[in-house]
Amino acid sequence: MTTHYLVLSALLFAIGAIGVLTRRNAIVVFMCVELMLNACNLAFVTFARQHGNLDGQIIAFFVMVVAAAEVVIGLAIIVMIFRTRRSASVDDANLLKY
Amino acid sequence: MPWLSTLMAVPVVGAVGVSLVKSDKLAKQLALVVSLVVLVLTAVMAFRFDPALGAAKETRFQFAEVYDWIPAFGVHYGVGVDGIALVLIALSVILVPIVILASWHDADGTGAAAPPRRSVKTYFALLLVLEAMMIGVFAATDVFLFYVFFEAMLIPMYFMIGSYGGAQRSYAAVKFLLYSLFGGLLMLVAVIALYVIAEKGTFMFPELVGVIQDPTTQKWLFLGFFIAFAVKAPLWPFHTWLPDAAAQAPAGAAVLLVGVLDKVGTYGMLRFCLELFPDAAKFFTPLVITLAVIGIIYGAIVAIGQTDMKRLIAYTSISHFGFIALGVFAMTTNAGAGATLYMVNHGFSTGALFLITGFLIYRRGSSQIADYGGVQKVAPVLAGTFLVAGLSGLSLPGLSTFVSEFMVLLGSYERYVVPTIIATTGVILAAVYILWMYQRTMNGPTAEKVKGLPDLDARERWVVGPLIVLIIALGFFPKPALDMINPAVDHTLSNVHISNVHVTPAVAEKKGAGQ
């Protein structure tokens, strides 16, 4: 059963990654990142059960907290960028280049 | 009294002071005073120096101070001077006040072709910082400390060229920096390798002498050090940064660059390449001597073809550095002492040339030879001093450079006959490049734009005067300098395990017959 969970986790992670790479709306990109984090959490929880200790769950817990913080800051940044540029597209924020 | 640390501390403190005072004029005066204080201190130190002690291993470096710096790696703050280092420190501290006085208006942006005005205080502060580093690099007896100074010297010079130089200053500054860094990093590798392979747990130079025995290791480490020094010196074919840097730098910085900074290269060859890796040095001697002789002739020929005075002088220096390298690697007392003395004399003679050229450019706003002509008529003192400086550039007897060039050639002739003969033709070429330049700038009908150029003023005479006095004094009476240098050179050569060529008829016969 563990294998199944892990494969599901990998699949969700990959889908999230593809989303990050293909979507331009910063908010959607953010959601995809969250998806990837969730996929990781699934793997952690699975491993916790696999190894019979709770450390995996603790880590998943921490991941959730950090993800929450990240979302707060990330979304604040998105709002700020949107306010000045009237755009939430990650492609528009491309000044930092060569 | 920690003489050497004091010598370094005074200009550093002075530099801070210079950058803090309010007015530019005060800053200049303060800088001059500080540099004169250093000069006086050095003079006192030189009188307390005992050349006779240089023969013994323990007392070789006098005024020695050793403190742990990074104990984990055996890095020390170790300073001390022998005769060679002392004369080079003397060269530096004599040149700095002269350069300060000569650069009085260089940063003001008042010259005929001056770059835009920059911070005057910074320029003089940089000069003082540079002075401290020059003293440090010659005084360092810890290889790592030497490396630190060797690289750190680049920083003030980089800014002096890059901020206060001519039209192409940033190109020249970057070229200078990259070249030097390239050599310096090779040397860093060699320094670290030396530390690791020697397994002495220390970077102190006296303890590293004669430790590396394996010939192959010696060769690699030698190359690491040598390339750094060859770039610094600069030896052909690592020389192309020098004409750009010297031509773009303000005259004062050019003097310190060519007069002192580049000497670190030849000084390093004499001190580190020879003593740390004697077998490798002997192995590579044919190569180095070939490069040196090529440099002598090549530098002279290219100098003849220059149209820009400062570049011309820079190329003559390349030729002169060939002589110095030849003297260092001939490994005879005469050649070694001659090469050391050459470093000092070249500092004065090229310094005078650069400074007077700087005065000329300050007036006329061009460094092109073609823009001048007949200056002698309107500014006889300027022309006269220029001629004396130029004649010292072509090693006229009676001027200091002759003594050193003669000793170098004499000493190398003892061991290497044919290369020395080729090198001696440089004497003829020197006459061509100096006198041709003098003829085109100072002689002939006075050019229209030159008419009305003022002659040297009092300040400028105070700049040139001491240099010319030194050049002539050392030209007729070099003994004081040579007495300091000779024991140190002998000590160096004894560490190389090479004996002087016995100039007895029996030995010399074959050489003479080989002609």
Place this chain on the structure above:
Amino acid sequence: MQSPAEIVPHSTGVVGVSWLMIALPLLGAAILLLGGRRTDRWGHLLGVVMSLASFVVAVLAFVQMLGLDPGKRRMAVELYQFIPGVANIGLLIDPLSISFALLITGVGSLIHIYSIGYMSHDPDRRRFFAYLNLFVSAMLLLVLSDNYVGLFIGWEGVGLASYLLIGFWQFKPSAAVAAKKAFIVNRVGDFGLLIGIFTIWTTFGSVAFKEVFEAAPGAQQNTLTAIGLLLLLGACGKSAQLPLQSWLLDAMEGPTPVSALIHAATMVTAGVYLVVRSGAFFEAAPTAQLVVTIVGVATLLAGAIIGCAKDDIKKGLAGSTMSQIGYMMLGAGLGPVGYAFAIAHLITHGFFKANMFLGAGSVMHGMNDEVNMRKYGGLFSVMKVTAITFIIGYLAIIGFPLLSGYFTKDGIIETAMEHNQILGWLAVVGAGITGFYMSRMVFMTFFGKRRWEDGAHPHESPAVMTVPLIILSIGSIFLGGFLILGNRFMQFLAPAVGLPEELPSFHPFSVPGLATLALVAVGAAFAWFRYGAAEVPRVAPRGSFLTTFARRDLYGDALNEALFMRPGQWLTRLAVFFDNRGIDGLVNGLAAAIGGTSGRLRRVQTGYVRSYALSILFGAAVVVGALLYVGNM
């Protein structure tokens, strides 16, 4: 054969302070150069005083020497350590050097005095005297030094002073070029001298005359030959001998007293001095000696031929100087007898050539600085003192019986004849040509029709110029006989250069002597028909190939130009190009390549976060793949 006396230290009397001879003019030069315009008013007087003082010291030293036993006349005066272990500064006062010192300071002082008048209108007269003093000082250092390094310092000092003097009117481009040329050609000679000194050092372990000459006979033949040839190269440069003769004619750009000083009394004789001084080497190396004589003969002929075709009076005299120095060089290659004649000829030549140069200067002074003899003619009547003294000098140089040149030049010719018939006869031919070109000069200048430019008002020069002429002409008359008759000079020089067992006796009617006289007479007569009796055209006719050849200085400059100057210019251009495009091109090319590559690589930084993310994902994939691969291994 009597060998030279031993050199012994000596520090009493005037000899002990003989360094004053060098120091006084040097001090004068220093004061005048540093003093600047403030010394303008009395500068020339100071120069003369210093030179005269030096002369007085020389005379006193000479007198002191005469009071000594001949075996003790080589006196060394130690001054100070110069380069420890290599060379000291010290003086060697012996008959040879004191003869030179007397000549230099004596004739030099006369030229100083003469210059007061000659340069009176020049605003830079003070500077001129400073250079003259410098010149005298350097020349004295050259001849008085007791080692080769000291000699070399004086040697180059002379070169410097001649550079400054030839280029004294530096605002004239031709003068500036001539000065530079003189210095550079001299440097070629110096190169030989330097290598010679190096070889002496490596061979004998010393550069002091004392040790070197004592050891010289023991050294290997090849080494000695090499040393001899190298020293000869040096001598050729300074004495304007073939192949380094080309600077001398150009050097006439300097003021006339300079020409007199350089080409009569001092600089050009330095080469002869060097060869004679180094006699110990040459005597032990016959090959080198032979080369010396060949060079001497070739130069005396070349100089004479050049002299025949010059219309410029100073250049004509310069050609004659070349030729006379050739005689001396020939003599210097003939051993002790030759040395004595060579030095004697050098001294008498110093007088009569200075006499004629200064006379020429006097003529030019009267003729608005005109130098072209085709625009002279008939000057005898307007400047009698100049003309008579000049003619005395002329008679002396062509070897008119019983005048100075007669004794000294014939001595050289006869000695040469004993050594080598071919060289001897060539020298005789040279004497004949001398008779021609010197007569030509006299006839064109002082006799015949007046061909003056309009506005020329020739007049006799002031006394300050004529008195030296008279003194010099007296020397030109009597000095030769005084020195040669009874082998007086040879005996005097003996402690310095040695003495042969069999002394030459003077034969007034030897075959070579008579042949010389006959040829000189023929030459003079030919000159009379061409230039005395016949009309001299004011514009030089085209002339034969030979004339052109002589006018162009035997194509010496053309040869130098083709062999050295053009290839040199070409090489310089090539080297500069190579430096800019080759070495620097390589460096800059490397820099440009790195810059270009990074410029292209930079484009990868598009600014699109998603691109970066993509590469991160690729990286992650690679890491995972690598882990898998490693784990499966």
Place this chain on the structure above:
Amino acid sequence: MGETITFWVLAVVSVAAALGLVFSRKAVYSALMLGVVMLSLAVLYAVQDAPFLAAVQIIVYTGAVMMLFLFVLMLVGVDSADSLVETIRGQRFWAAIAGLGFAALLALAVGNTLIAPAKGLTNAVKEAGGNVPSLAQLIFTRYVFAFEVTSALLITAALGAMVLAHRERVRPKATQRDLARARFSGPQPSPLPGPGTYALHNAIDMPALLPDGTIAAKSINRVLARHEEEDGVTPTDPSKAAIVKQLLVEERLAPKDEVPDDSHTDARAVVEDNVAQDDLRDEAATDEAETGGAVREAHQEDGK
């Protein structure tokens, strides 16, 4: 058995939802899809003996984080839909390759590994007597330092969000007087005509009629008009269709990211203008003056 069924059902649901998240054009749909994934995962946590995490997942993630997402979406413009045209060349292709390849590699790794039957958490939670006490014990003992740091992180994040989202007022708040002045100095002192005046139906999609029976252009609701246009619905009334068409053309010419402004109150326009000015000031340092200028122009036009 129950777990297997649950897993398969939820696996299919979550993968489908994840795909939906990635591929749906509208951000709101994506957010909803993410919610579905999270809920599914919460159930899977619960199935895997992690009831506490399942609860946290639902409360924190689905509850708080998703709400935050939706809030921001509303702020940014809920109706804005992404253009799905890819602008970076090869991005999608390589993204697919990399993503699938990565997944394949992970799957390969997992598949190749021999995995023992899961140990289960029964023993781990036995001592403390349950999942939550066990976790608590761990968090407050072994992981207490990480936990404290996390709390610091949260506070920092909260402060950071405030700092980032807060905007300093650089000019005084517009008073009623300012607003009145702005309105009367504008081209339209009176309120815009409301919809449906004189019309047969009093509804938001009904334009007002002028006394002569023609449509008052100013009363047309632009948002509705745009939506209708997007849905391919054209107004039946030809004159209204013409006006709508013209309105839409004007709108397209104006910067696309302008927030549609339905309420035509002039006072509101003034305030908007105020805001835009502030924005301009914020951007002064950047080189975005053009965009800002365009925004300002748009607002000024609006103000007229």
